Amino acid sequence: RKEVEQDPGPFNVPEGATVAFNCTYSNSASQSFFWYRQDCRKEPKLLMSVYSSGNEDGRFTAQLNRASQYISLLIRDSKLSDSATYLCAVNSRGATNKLIFGTGTLLAVQP
Amino acid sequence: DAGITQSPRYKITETGRQVTLMCHQTWSHSYMFWYRQDLGHGLRLIYYSAAADITDKGEVPDGYVVSRSKTENFPLTLESATRSQTSVYFCASRTSGNTGELFFGEGSRLTVL
Secondary structure, eight states: OOSEEEOOOOEEEETTOOEEEEEEEOOTTEEEEEEEEEOTTSOOEEEEEEOTTOEEETTEEEEEETTTTEEEEEEOSOOGGGOEEEEEEEEETTEEEEEEEOOOEEEEEEO | OOSEEEEOSEEEEOTTOOEEEEEEESSOOSEEEEEEEETTTEEEEEEEEEETTEEEEOSOOTTEEEOOSSTTBOOEEESSOOGGGOEEEEEEEEOSSOSSOOEEOOOEEEEEO
8 A cells, every 4th residue: 555645636627616635644653744736747846734733825725634644635716727736745753854745636727 | 046956857768778867956955855756656755865975765766876975966876777767757855954845856857768
């Protein structure tokens, strides 16, 4: 089983839609959680960290569920410019140097 | 002041050849990383380095060698390239304090024939 798993998608949604991605992790010692965004043929860039209490950044909301070992990303009012691959990443306690990525979820926002 | 740069950006080589991918960062970040990205596998950590002369294996280190004689450089060498090493390679760096925000280079696209 992979340490971090995501639905690869693609998620095809119309502009203005709300879309949610989940990411599951297998290591219960995982300590820190992040969402990255990767545009086609570009490098990944940090979108937001995920805090235990949940956090919001504009149209983006990230949540952590430690009991079920998953993190989520909610995008409200989708824009064409949100089209990208969204990667979750996890650090483990005792191995904080190793940021492990999921395979990514492809989002395509349609006009 | 590009931050983190990789070279070459594109490389075609043949099976059995030695290939070195270069990574240079100008931020004096302590940590540097090499990932490979393949369809269906996402980003997988090959090697990382916490400081000059300190390196450690990641998830998929076999077939790769790294060195870090200077803080700013972290070359990745494929000693005898195989077709399975055809991939996009990303170098990344971060400060010692922030474990989550990696700054990635633009990637090196390697094809092994």
